[in-house]
Amino acid sequence: MRFEDRVASVTGASRGMGKEIAVAFAREGANLVLAARTVTEEEVASETRPGTITAVADEIRALGRRVLAVKTDVSVRSDIERLVETAIGEFGQIDIVVNSAWAVMFKPDLLDDLMRPEVSDATIGTFRGIVDMTRAVLPHMRSRGYGRIINITSMAEKKMVPNAPVYAGLKAGVAHFSRSVSMVVASEGITINCVAPGIIDTPSTFDSYPGMEEVFKTMIPARRLGEESEVARATLFLADDDSSYITGVTLSVDGGVTDS
Secondary structure, three states, X not given: OOOOOOEEEXXXXXXXXXXXXXXXXXXXXXXXXXXXXXXXXXXXXXXXXXXXXXXXXXXXXXXXXXXXXXXXOOOOHHHHHHHHHHHHHHHOOOOEEEXXXXXXXXXXXXXXXXXXXXXXXXXXXXXHHHHXXXXXXXXXXXXXXXXXXXXXXXXXXXXXXOOOHHHHHHHHHHHHHHXXXXXXXXXXXEEEEEEEEOOEOOHHHHHHXXXXXXXXXXXXXXXXXXXXXXXXXXXXXXHOHHHOOOOOOEEEEOOOXXXX
């Protein structure tokens, strides 16, 4: 198995792509640190987006892996710092970090996430979480001379999104931030890359764009929506030692919508 004896930390791991990524790592032998705000069913905020890290942890234990579920709001710096400290205390190492958590709250109306401060604030908070996670985990990775950081961005980093300019701008910021940090630590055995999903068959897509599935298919050269498992496989590739000479890149998983 590719990740035996490795420890992977995944944010936004209670559902959707984050959950799929976490379970995929477990299937490949990794032990997991799961981070999300939802630990119990009572904390689930939306009926269309169910899931808790407690339930995901049970799935991973059933695969024979060790797992730690840590209640984490990535927009709160002290939560991020506690997450990293707890993970290192439990496992003695963090080899892989996947920053999957992101606030997807926008609607189709033009300038929606700009004109609703509560939405733009939430989006800014998740961007800050990636910065804080990188700051918190890098000293540990540098001391060991090994690390893999994969940030989940979006095809929106390359395409204009008139209803969600804050979302699009910050996703582009994640990619540039990742490239900028990667060049500094590339000689230390640490790679930092991004995976940019396109239109994925996941509840958050249809919360934001209800009834648009057939329209989206006409926009995608592959003529279908992507699967969460396809995003997970791309993430595993960038975490694998077979890709150790790849850093500072964004891997598009979008059925051909963007040009790279």
